Amino acid sequence: MTDATASAPAASEKTAGGAFYRLVWKWHFLASLYVLPFMAMLAVTGGIYLYKPHIEEVIYADRLNVAVGPERQSYEAQLAALSKVADVTRIRGIETEDAPGRATLVTYDDADKIRTYAWIDPYTTEVLATQPRDETAMRVLRKFHGELLLGDFGTKFVELAAHWAIVMFVTGIYLWWPRGQRTVKKAFTPPAGRGRSFWRETHLFTGFLAAVLVLPIIFAGLPWTDVWGGGLGMIQERTGTTTKSLRFGGDVPGSTTADGTPISYDAVFAVAKAQGLVPPYETRPPRDAAAAYWVRSASVNRAEQTELIVDQYSGAVLKRHDFADNPALARVVSQGISFHQGELYGWLNLAQNTLAVILTLILSVSGFVAWWMRRPAGSLGVPAAPQASLGIGMIVLVIGLGILFPLVGASLIVALCLDWLIFRRLGWFQGHQAN
Structure with missing residues (x-):
């Protein structure tokens, strides 16, 4: 039964x-x-x-690499050469790898207020190429x-x-x-x-x-x-856990005086090097006579991305911000983005994300x-x-x-x-x- x-x-x-x-x-x-x-x-x-760096090294080889000359020209001379072939209304920034045989990358606004890249030979000041930033191959892909x-x-x-x-x-x-x-x-x-x-x-x-x-x-x-990201940003703002980066404004000091002779870009990069920043370097010029230079390490390693505020007249370091100065949540978010891009732990991260792509x-x-x-x-x-x-x-x-x-x-x-x-x-x- x-x-x-x-x-x-x-x-x-x-x-x-x-x-x-x-x-x-x-x-x-x-x-x-x-x-x-x-x-x-x-x-x-x-x-x-x-594989952005690897791809750009191939498709933009003629604008990224130059023949090493006897002497590097000043960044002011390179900008002067750019102004002769392009309608520059504002210099947005300069990036240099501080290595022989590499071009200087200048970001500027043209006459139509379009943010544009220019690659310049630092030995001859020849402008190798100019292109709107949003028309570059990897920018379009992104x-x-x-x-x-x-x-x-x-x-x-x-x-x-x-x-x-x-x-x-x-x-x-x-x-x-x-x-x-x-x-x-x-x-x-x-x-x-x-x-x-x-x-x-x-x-x-x-x-x-x-x-x-x-x-x-x-x-x-x-x-x-x-x-989702906007909500996270709102939470970070209300809890004081946003990034303290000097790049986005906030409590950033100006130069100690509003007159004098500004130091050269070469001097700004020399300050960055003396402060132990890891190349490549990126700087933005002061927006007015009372402002200061912003310069940072553009290393793919987020922990090395130190920022400086440099007095545009004396060259004194007015403020330094290291990655470790950010709140814990901001560091986690930043390192997460680095992981997303396959940069966090070198070739292993790149291989892991590549495998994820194949499996997907x-x-x-x-x-x-x-x-x-x-x-x-x-x-x-x-x-x-x-x-x-x-x-x-x-x-x-x-x-x-x-x-x-x-x-x-x-x-x-x-x-x-x-x-x-x-x-x-x-x-x-x-x-x-x-x-």
Whole structure:
């Protein structure tokens, strides 16, 4: 005789577990519809941008490298040469690598107030090239990566994709997690077989590896975003944990007098060198007679990015700011951006982020192929999910996601409204059982 009392709870538990799995699967699928195209685009553009210095060294070799001459000319002489071939309305900054055979990079505003780069041979003062900053190859790529070349409008779509990518990876890990006949050994075994099974296992396997490598990259890039990053910035301002960089104003002293003969750019860079700053150096000229020079180390190592305020008449160091002077949260955010760009710990960081790019592309392709081979003809093949009310835990989770990632919350509300008003009536996204 069967013990009905004992068997009922087991059956109920099995049904609930299956229902929750199908619900997670549907969330994962719908998130992927939006996220995967963006993930592929971000992987390609971000992967290329990782190698920015290497690529620029190739495509701009004729403007970055010069023949070493007998004597370097002063920066004032180089600027004078620039003013003869370009309509310079304001010098924005000068960057030098303090190394033989490298050009001087000058940033200036032209007659149309367009920020422009000029590369100058420091030995002959020849202007090698000028180009609007936003038209340089890597600048265009960076803007496409961050805003789809659509400005503030485009960056919201990219940020939304980043937020939903987190949901996609979290739900994907749940789907990958060993259960039932899917053993731990199978979960960690590289994919094999043929057909849809191969592509599904490839998607699961690379998805787990990609989650480990890509999620930290996504989180590290969030401070750059408008909504999430703007919220973080607001919190930092109210808690006094923003960067204390002298570059962005704040408590920056002016020169001790408002008259006299300004020191040369060479003298400013000599001060930076004497203070132990690591090259390359970047300086900005004083904005008026009472202001001072700003100069810093432009090293890719954030810990070395020391800044100085230098009196434009005496050359005295009026203020010094080291990276370690920033609040802990500001240092973490800055180092996170360095990690996002593959700069934090040298070639290993670069290799790690490159692997993340490759896995993301495999994940995107395998997910698309597995879906295409599974979907019923003429349908999206949305996974079936139980028509059940949300429990307290799920409601808390959704609210928490909406608070932590505002664009997820806003888009989820829009999606639920569309589902209630339109999609259900048209029979869209209702789901199909897998074959």
